Amino acid sequence: MPTVNMSVNGRPASGEVEARTLLVQFLRETLRLTGTHVGCDTSQCGACVVHVNGSSVKSCTMLAVQAEGAEVVTIEGLADGDSLHPMQEAFRNNHGLQCGFCTPGMVMSAVDLVNRNPKATEAEIREWLEGNICRCTGYHNIVKSIQEAAGNMGG
Amino acid sequence: MPDGAQETGIGASVRRFEDQRLLTGKGTYVDDINRPGQTYAHILRSPHAHARIVSIDTSAAVASPGVVAVFTGEDMQVGGLPCGWQIHSQDGSPMHEPPHPALAQGKVRHVGDQVAVVIAESAHEARAGAELISVDYEVLPAVMDLKAAAAGGTLLHEEIGTNVCYDWGLGDEAAVDAALAASAHVTEIDIINNRLIPNAIEPRAAIAEYNGATSEYTLYTTTQNPHVIRLLMGAFVLSLPEHKLRVIAPDVGGGFGSKIFLYAEETIITWASARIGRPIKWTAERSESFMTDAHGRDHVTHASLGLDADGRFTALKVQTHANMGAYLSTFATSVPTYLYATLLAGVYTTPVIFANTRAVFTSTVVVDAYRGAGRPEATYLLERIVSKAARETGRDPVELRRLNMIQPDAFPYATPVALTYDSGNYQATLDTAERLADVAGFAARKAASEAAGRKRGLGYSTYIEACGIAPSAVAGQLGARAGLFESAEVRVHPTGSVTVFTGTHSHGQGHETTFAQLVSDQLGIPIESVEISHGDTGNVQFGMGTYGSRSLAVGGEAIVRATNKVIEKARKIAAHILEASAEDIEFADGSFTVAGTDRSMAFGEVALAAYVPHNFPHDTLEPGLDESAFFDPANFTFPGGTHICEVEVDPETGVVEVKNFTAVDDVGRVINPMIVAGQVHGGVAQGIGQALLEGCVFDAEGQLLTGSYMDYTMPRADNLPSFTVATETTLCAHNTLGVKGVGEVGAIGSPPAVINAVVNALSDLGVTDVSMPATPQTVWRAIQDARA
Numbered sequence: 001m002p003t004v005n006m007s008v009n010g011r012p013a014s015g016e017v018e019a020r021t022l023l024v025q026f027l028r029e030t031l032r033l034t035g036t037h038v039g040c041d042t043s044q045c046g047a048c049v050v051h052v053n054g055s056s057v058k059s060c061t062m063l064a065v066q067a068e069g070a071e072v073v074t075i076e077g078l079a080d081g082d083s084l085h086p087m088q089e090a091f092r093n094n095h096g097l098q099c100g101f102c103t104p105g106m107v108m109s110a111v112d113l114v115n116r117n118p119k120a121t122e123a124e125i126r127e128w129l130e131g132n133i134c135r136c137t138g139y140h141n142i143v144k145s146i147q148e149a150a151g152n153m154g155g
Numbered sequence: 156m157p158d159g160a161q162e163t164g165i166g167a168s169v170r171r172f173e174d175q176r177l178l179t180g181k182g183t184y185v186d187d188i189n190r191p192g193q194t195y196a197h198i199l200r201s202p203h204a205h206a207r208i209v210s211i212d213t214s215a216a217v218a219s220p221g222v223v224a225v226f227t228g229e230d231m232q233v234g235g236l237p238c239g240w241q242i243h244s245q246d247g248s249p250m251h252e253p254p255h256p257a258l259a260q261g262k263v264r265h266v267g268d269q270v271a272v273v274i275a276e277s278a279h280e281a282r283a284g285a286e287l288i289s290v291d292y293e294v295l296p297a298v299m300d301l302k303a304a305a306a307g308g309t310l311l312h313e314e315i316g317t318n319v320c321y322d323w324g325l326g327d328e329a330a331v332d333a334a335l336a337a338s339a340h341v342t343e344i345d346i347i348n349n350r351l352i353p354n355a356i357e358p359r360a361a362i363a364e365y366n367g368a369t370s371e372y373t374l375y376t377t378t379q380n381p382h383v384i385r386l387l388m389g390a391f392v393l394s395l396p397e398h399k400l401r402v403i404a405p406d407v408g409g410g411f412g413s414k415i416f417l418y419a420e421e422t423i424i425t426w427a428s429a430r431i432g433r434p435i436k437w438t439a440e441r442s443e444s445f446m447t448d449a450h451g452r453d454h455v456t457h458a459s460l461g462l463d464a465d466g467r468f469t470a471l472k473v474q475t476h477a478n479m480g481a482y483l484s485t486f487a488t489s490v491p492t493y494l495y496a497t498l499l500a501g502v503y504t505t506p507v508i509f510a511n512t513r514a515v516f517t518s519t520v521v522v523d524a525y526r527g528a529g530r531p532e533a534t535y536l537l538e539r540i541v542s543k544a545a546r547e548t549g550r551d552p553v554e555l556r557r558l559n560m561i562q563p564d565a566f567p568y569a570t571p572v573a574l575t576y577d578s579g580n581y582q583a584t585l586d587t588a589e590r591l592a593d594v595a596g597f598a599a600r601k602a603a604s605e606a607a608g609r610k611r612g613l614g615y616s617t618y619i620e621a622c623g624i625a626p627s628a629v630a631g632q633l634g635a636r637a638g639l640f641e642s643a644e645v646r647v648h649p650t651g652s653v654t655v656f657t658g659t660h661s662h663g664q665g666h667e668t669t670f671a672q673l674v675s676d677q678l679g680i681p682i683e684s685v686e687i688s689h690g691d692t693g694n695v696q697f698g699m700g701t702y703g704s705r706s707l708a709v710g711g712e713a714i715v716r717a718t719n720k721v722i723e724k725a726r727k728i729a730a731h732i733l734e735a736s737a738e739d740i741e742f743a744d745g746s747f748t749v750a751g752t753d754r755s756m757a758f759g760e761v762a763l764a765a766y767v768p769h770n771f772p773h774d775t776l777e778p779g780l781d782e783s784a785f786f787d788p789a790n791f792t793f794p795g796g797t798h799i800c801e802v803e804v805d806p807e808t809g810v811v812e813v814k815n816f817t818a819v820d821d822v823g824r825v826i827n828p829m830i831v832a833g834q835v836h837g838g839v840a841q842g843i844g845q846a847l848l849e850g851c852v853f854d855a856e857g858q859l860l861t862g863s864y865m866d867y868t869m870p871r872a873d874n875l876p877s878f879t880v881a882t883e884t885t886l887c888a889h890n891t892l893g894v895k896g897v898g899e900v901g902a903i904g905s906p907p908a909v910i911n912a913v914v915n916a917l918s919d920l921g922v923t924d925v926s927m928p929a930t931p932q933t934v935w936r937a938i939q940d941a942r943a
Contacts, residue, residue, distance in 0.1 A: 018279075034187035035180015037408075039356040040441035044864035047356060075180035084178065092174040095833045099663030100177030101184065101357040101408025122877070129872035133864065135356050135409050136663045138840030138901075139872040141833055 006067045008033070009077025017064045023057075024048045026064035027074060035075040035104050039133070046132030049105035050074045056112035058105075058131070075104035078111070086152040087111045087145070096145030098136030106132045110146045114153050122147070163675055163682040168829035171668040173661070182406040185360040185375050190434035193362070194223050196424050197281035198437070199271040199288050200446070201263035204297035204518035204857020205311065208261055208270070208290060215287035216273055221280030224431050225288070227271045228258035231426060236417055237391040238483035241634040242321045242492050242514070250321035250514070253312035255482035257392070257419040257426075263292070264311050264481035265518050266859055267446030269419045274427060274435055297518045297857035301455050301476040304515050311481060311516045318516045320479050320488065325496045325572055326509035334470035334507050338461030342544035348532045349927045350453035350478065350851040351844075352867055353525050355662075357408020358439035359448065361421040363428040372428065373401045376421045379410040379660050380700020383637070385692050387417040387485065393426055397692075400425075404690040407662035411841070412524040413448045414662065415702050416485035420447075445862045450851055451525020453478035454491060454532050460505075460540045466550055468505040468559050473536065475512045480521035487523040488514065493633050494529030494621075500570035501537045502581040502619050502795055503559040508571045518857045524702060526841055526902040530620040535927075538616040538907030542914070546923070552911070553589070556617050557582065567888070574621055576793045577888040584819040584883045585617055588797035591879050592817040597801070600814075610804045611814070612916025615797065616908035622896040623792030623887075624703030640787035641705070642697045643713035645674065645721050647780035649766035651759025652684040655717075658698015659710035660690050663837075664898065665830045666706060670714055672826055673892075677718045679745025680758055696783060704794070704896030707826065712890045713786035720782035725761045727776055732756065732764055792887045792895040796820035798839070800908040804916045809935030811847055811913055817879040818904065823887045823895030831897050835880045838901020844870040845902075846909035850928045868928070917941070 005014040008031060015030040027033045027050070036059060039047035048059045051073040078085045087107050090096065097103040106129070113120060113128045120128065125146050126139070134142060163169050176182050213225040235254040242250045254260070259270050271288055275281035296309045304311075304318040311318055335341055361376040372395060378384050381402040388402075389395040407414060424435040439447070455476045461469035477491030496510035527534075541559075545552035561568050563580040570576065597613050604611035624630075627638040644656040655674055659666060667687040675682040688694055698710075722742055729747035730737040739750045748755035756764075765780040801815040818835050825831050848868040852860040861867035886893030906927060913925050913934065921941035925934060 028187075033180065034184075035182070037184070037357070038186070039358065039408075040864050042441065042863045042865055045356060045441075075178075079179050084175075088178040091178055092170055095171070095829045097174060097177055098665070098833060098837065099355070099357065099409040100173065100182050100406065101355075103177055104180055107178065123873075126872040126875075133356060133869050133871065135354055135411065135841075135869070136837045137833060138836035138838075138870075138878065139875055140836040140840075140877050143872065143877065 002065055004064050004068055006070045006072055008072045009074060019065060021064045022060055023062040023064050023067050024059035027059060033074050033076050037101055037104060039101065044133065045102065046109060047102050047105040049108040049132065051108060051112065056109045075108060078107065087149040090145040090149035090152065094141045094145040094148060096137065096141045102132060102134045106134060106142060110149065114146065114150045118150055118153065120150065163672060165672060165676050165826050167672065167827065169668050169672055169682065169827055171665050172671065173665060173667050184357055184406045184408055185362060185377050186438045188362055188375055190362060190364055193434040193436050194274050194276060194431065195278040195281045196435050196437040197273045197278065197285045198269050198420060199273065199285040201259070201266060201268040201270055203263060203292055203294050204266050205295040206263050206292040207295060208259060208263065209293050210291045211271060212289040213271065216284040219280065219284040219287050221276040222273060222284040223276065224274045224427065225271060225284065226258065226427055228256055228260045231258045231423065233426060234392040236419065236422065237387055238488055239485050239636050240489040241636060242323050242488045243634065244322045245324040250488060251315040251317065252483060253315050257422045265520055266857055267520060268481065269423065272423050272427060274431060297855065299517055299853060299855060299857055301478055301515050301517065304517055305476060305513050311518060320483065320514040320516060322513050323492050324509065324511045327507060328509040330507045331470045331472045331509040335459055335461045335472060338469045339464040340462045340548055342460045342540055342547050344458050344540045344543055346456045346458065346536050346539060347926055348452045348454040348535055349845060351451040351525055351849050352445055352851050353411045353413035353448055353451060354444065354869060355409030355411055355413055358441055358444045359414065359418065359420070360438040361424055362434055362436045363425040364434040365429040365432065367432060371399050371401065372425055373403065374421060374425050375403045375405065377407050377414050378404045379414045379662060379702055380698070381660065381690055381692050382658060382698045383700050384417055388422055388425060392422055401693045404660055407660070410662045411526045412451065412528055412702060415700065416449050416523055441864065442862055445867065446520055446859050449484045449521045449523035450480065451522065452532060453522050456536055458536055458540055460544055462544055462548060466548060466555055466558050468503055471499060471505050471508045473499055473510040477512055477514045478519065478522050479514050479516050480519045481516060482521055484521035484523035487521060490524050490529045495533050497572045497574050498530050498533035498619065498621060499537060500572055502561055502617050504561055506571060519853055526838060527899045530899065531903045531906060534616065534618040534903050535907045538618065539910065542615070542911045552615055556615065575790065577790055578885040579793060579795050579821060580883060580885050581617055581795055584795065584797040584821055587881060587883055588799050588817050588819040591819065591881060592799040592801065592815060604803050610806055610916040612802050612804070612912040614800045614908045614910065614912025614915055616904050616911065617797045618904040619793055619795035620899060620903045621791040621793055622704035622899060623708030623788055624705045626790055627787050638787070639699055640785050641699055641710040641713045642783065642785045643710065643717040644696055644781065644783040645714065645717040647721055647762045649763050651680065651762040653678065653680065654686045654688055655714055656688045656695045657710050657714060658695055659701045659706040661701065664701065664706060665827065669707065669827050669830060670711060673711060673714055674718055677715065678758055704898040707894045708792045708887065708890055708896045709786060709788055711892060711894065713784050715891055716784035716786055717782050720784060721780060724780055724782060725758065728765055729756050729761050731771065731776060789889045792823065794820060794822045794895040794897065794900050796900060796904055798904040798908040800912040802909065802912040802916055804913060804934060806920065806938055809931035809938065811929055811934060813843060813876050813909065815879065816843070816876060818901060819881045819883055820900045821883045821885055822897040822900060824884060824893040825882055826894070831882065832880050834897045835901045836878055838899060839878055839905045840870050840875055841902045842905025843875060843909055846906040846927050847929050848874060
């Protein structure tokens with residue numbers, strides 16, 4: 001089996017994987033980073049979004065071996081110690097989550113959006129979130145959260 | 156805390172305690188758990204909608220690498236999955252209850268039905284093993300059309316001699332027929348309430364573990380009601396006593412009803428865990444969720460509404476065919492009967508109502524409660540037919556509603572369909588909604604749309620629901636096989652912090668916050684000193700779980716009562732220590748004080764004394780401070796409200812855009828406004844989803860065509876607007892909190908508002924009906940048909 005090496009949340013991570021192992025499986029099963037979730041099998045729901053080399057990626061669409069040498073950040077790596085990332089803080093402050101299952105992917109996706117487009121309009125935020133499905137919130141408070149975080153991330 | 160650190164009491168938007176772990180990836184959902192020596196299960200499912208199993212050859216699977224065991228229905232000879240609600244037909248006969256095996260016994264009855272389970276060292280090996288099982292099927296005709304199935308033809312369950320589960324009625328049919336015959340106008344409508352697939356984003360999952368030393372089973376599962384699962388699985392299927400079966404529902408990623416029911420997979424792996432002596436994990440793939448999670452709705456209805464010359468409703472007659480799917484799911488039978496027909500009075504004074512429901516077996520996935528469960532179907536029917544009656548009689552739809560509304564001074568109000576509404580003010584929610592929706596400015600907005608070549612419409616829904624499920628006595632009379640109380644235990648620790656054990660289960664509703672607000676407020680202690688524990692039959696004494704918007708109205712009330720018992724016990728302890736009589740001890744702001752003196756003890760001091768009882772008179776005062784309560788409500792609760800939807804339709808493409816959605820709901824007293832608004836947002840999104848986007852489709856052979864997120868249209872962020880939500884409050888009359896429940900109102904009230912808006916937008920093109928989901932194709936066809 002191939003060995004894969006990458007940086008996950010700023011720390012080196014390696015493991016033997018089958019060639020078919022998905023990045024999300026490597027994160028959840030090998031590294032036991034279970035904050036990244038699997039909600040579908042067709043790359044639609046977005047619960048598995050992580051950052052690979054600074055861009056949001058559905059980790060169910062990528063093989064672990066494709067992340068060889070990459071810098072991967074998961075929801076577990078977003079906060080600075082006990083201090084939440086502004087996006088996490090905004091989700092908490094605006095009730096941007098209910099059951100929490102889509103939340104890690106939603107937050108990681110939203111951080112990438114604000115990094116790319118700090119002044120995103122409501123329409124742009126809603127369009128960006130097309131790849132992340134939430135069944136609980138109706139997206140209303142997720143949009144509010146992202147708008148607030150954009151202000152606090154220096155956008 | 157943005158609202159100020161002091162604001163944690165009833166009515167404060169306290170930020171949720173759940174969020175820290177859920178936002179940092181530290182939530183613990185079932186699939187996040189792994190047990191030592193764990194194996195993995197894969198279920199082999201039927202590719203046919205209806206077939207006889209001639210033979211199953213598992214030999215190659217058994218020999219496949221990594222496979223630990225393979226079981227079929229022949230191996231698993233246990234009880235069937237039970238149905239929790241018995242309905243009687245109009246002729247007095249009990250409903251037909253054909254067996255519902257966890258693993259197929261000789262026949263499969265829908266695509267996805269469980270045929271065999273393969274247990275292996277890895278998930279890949281379990282799946283590879285399942286592919287090696289050879290099943291010889293004799294394919295039978297699928298039973299798909301509701302009315303045709305009810306009439307006869309191919310039988311899904313030959314032993315009952317019919318596809319009709321029951322033929323149920325409520326109300327006085329003769330009186331209704333007479334009233335309709337005497338009416339000045341009768342509006343008729345044919346309505347399909349489209350089948351929905353719940354789609355909690357966390358797929359169902361379970362881990363079962365058997366301890367051979369103690370003969371104890373532990374089941375981690377994605378359920379809304381762990382005690383109910385323990386009872387149903389233990390008592391009815393596997394013959395396990397409760398004290399040997401522990402069910403744990405940790406963080407659960409949404410339910411919406413679909414995680415109420417006892418499912419085959421969790422039952423199979425619990426049974427198999429003792430056979431193989433190792434833990435077994437099963438996690439649904441999304442495609443399995445689509446074809447095995449209980450679906451919702453799926454009614455075909457014809458209704459007649461009579462009006463007198465003044466526009467007052469004279470009678471309502473409703474005939475419904477309700478799809479049960481292939482088997483009876485846990486609460487399936489109650490949904491199109493007591494959770495549906497009893498709501499057909501709505502907010503109106505219709506004097507006589509008759510409802511007939513025929514429940515029909517088909518070769519499809521089971522249908523059971525999905526957010527609202529019966530009440531959305533009643534509301535959709537009623538609010539569509541009322542708007543249609545207004546059009547047909549040339550009346551304003553709002554004025555027709557107001558004319559027929561129950562007046563605010565008429566409560567308690569007994570309906571002709573077995574309910575007594577305790578409180579409400581429907582006119583107030585309508586007034587507020589019309590103001591917030593800027594109905595006065597609609598004409599100008601419509602003109603602007605018209606100028607841009609688009610059609611703008613306004614749709615109303617003034618709805619009521621019954622929730623806070625349920626008074627056990629009433630439910631029992633109506634056929635429920637379980638009680639529907641709730642329990643709570645308030646355990647005060649020696650230093651004054653408190654753990655509250657509740658039999659409800661939170662899977663997004665924020666109970667850890669709302670319930671802490673209640674107890675903190677009642678005991679006068681910091682909210683951080685209150686911990687809410689739920690979801691583990693090993694910790695919580697008992698519980699019926701979370702569904703039917705019952706957690707606060709029933710479970711919260713149980714917590715209040717247990718907390719009151721704590722206060723009374725603490726009062727006795729304080730009286731002993733302060734050398735006063737208990738009657739002279741006053742409790743306020745977290746302190747026990749001898750009336751008229753400055754002698755007092757803080758709650759924490761009393762708690763410590765309870766556990767350090769050095770001089771207690773033990774014949775009259777027990778040590779400890781730990782009380783429990785069971786609460787069974789006297790009535791359902793009756794949230795109601797007004798939803799107003801404003802849409803714009805492109806008549807060339809049929810694309811509908813929701814421009815504004817206003818929901819004004821009366822949910823009784825609001826404990827946490829932030830959470831209440833969030834519940835309404837989510838419910839409305841599901842209701843708009845039903846109205847415009849979502850619809851389960853099977854082909855004629857019973858193949859599920861909408862079996863993935865590429866085929867079944869989930870509401871996405873760019874399908875929805877930001878919502879305008881507000882509350883109007885009348886208090887529930889039969890719980891001390893005055894709360895009614897908020898979990899389902901959004902999904903119940905919204906679909907007819909959306910469709911009424913679409914029909915309103917297209918009315919000048921001659922369109923009188925648009926069915927759900929109002930996809931661009933459906934709307935475009937309605938426009939073309941009207942033009943033809």
